[in-house]
Amino acid sequence: MPLPHLVRFDWAMKRLLRHKSNFVVLEGFLSSLLEEKITIRSILESEGNKDDFTDKFNRVDLLAEDSKGELIIVEVQNNRELDYFLRxxxxxxxxxxxxxxxxxxxxxxRKVYSVNIVYFDLGQGTDYVYHGR
Structure with a gap:
């Protein structure tokens, strides 16, 4: 019997979010996580958001906003990075x-929140959800 193909969350999220009509799924997830009404504003092209050729890439996957006008940047990261908190x-x-x-x-x-869905241990805490300041 062949093994079923597993679908990773990051792949499913990016595929789902190609259509704006599906934003409600992630908006619901973020609203539940942050206990605030969240609206997705845009999917960001992570490799094309440099203002200058010497600028670093800002690998944010989407930009959202809460009911107070505060910004939420969301990134899904698969590969471990030692300096991830600095990123x-x-x-x-x-x-x-x-x-x-x-x-x-x-x-x-505007206040900016960073929501990072990572597939590696950040090295801090004992739970799946970390709230840093």
């Missing part, structure tokens, strides 16, 4: 700077 910090910092315009007051900086 998360970079992604959040990039989102902060992309959503404020020249001339805007700094009080207009």
């Amino acid at each position: 998360m910090l970079y992604g959040v910092s990039k989102a902060v700077t992309e959503y404020i315009s020249e001339g805007d007051l700094y009080e207009k900086i």
Whole structure:
């Protein structure tokens, strides 16, 4: 008897999200996880979001927003990275700077959350869900 083909969550999520009509599935997951109404704004092209050729890639998979206008960046990561927490910090910092315009007051900086679905041990905590600050 052949083994069934297993479908990975990241593959299923990206395939499902190719159609905006399916955003409600992930919006429901994120709303439950964050206990806040979440709306997906866009799927981000992770390899094409460099502002300058010297800039690092910001491998965020999608951008969402909560009911207070705060931003949520979501990334699915399969490969272990030793500096993953620094990469998360970079992604959040990039989102902060992309959503404020020249001339805007700094009080207009929007709070940004980073949701990372990873397939490796982050090396901290004892549960499947980590809340860092």
